[in-house]
Amino acid sequence: MRNWQEMNALTLAYLGDAVYELWVRTHLLELGHERVKELHKQAVNYVRAGTQAQVLHALFPELDEVEQQVVIRGRNTKGGHPKNVDVVTYRHATGFESLVGYWQLSGQTDRMKWAFAKVDQMLRGEEVIK
Template sequence: MTDYLDLRLNEDAVRSISTLGLAYLGDAVFELMVRSRLCLEGKATSGKLHKAAVSRVSAPAQAAAARRLLPLLSEEEQAVFRRGRNANVHAVPKNASREDYQTATALETLFGWLYLHGRRGRLNELFENILRDEEAGK
């Protein structure tokens, strides 16, 4: 049986997934991390949880977080990030510029890639950096 919460694919298996497929999965991973954090913070009502989550998983918020993380990424992670940023996205949401949307897609691609490689420690490290910067008001 496949453990979908603890995937550890080899490089060939991950490479066979499209860039937008990695971003799709990475978006869910990022949102799960955000939602987990919000629950740990004690946001009580679903309305408050939803509002707080949306503000953190929007393309502009993800793009800002991604820009702050760039200096922390390894060469391999930067290559994955560039792959995501260069993905051919057709529709951009109203609340985001094309640049922000592409940068957010890059972050999501990286999170999907790390997740599929089973690099949960690195995911947590990058996410903690995002939280630390948010709390510092950067």
């Protein structure tokens, strides 16, 4: 496999999207949701571009320099066509997905767990703990 640094940011986002989606589905099952219709409704709250952009804004100041560079690459890459969301929000969501893809490829599961815990806090209406 190529080095993640050589990969197109959209490729990192492609992987990050899948990793994040799997975490969301697993997490919702762990919370006790069982009905498919309810699972889908809850999952949409987690994976929509607006949520991902909000999470990125909360995380960004706590990211190291390499992580911030990954986000900026992902955010600035042109590609994809946003549906039901403005371009800026869509690009920030792509930056978040690129970051998750980077963490996956670089084996940084603790960073993913840290970030995903913040997602959960936000969606539960809790104050996000640094």
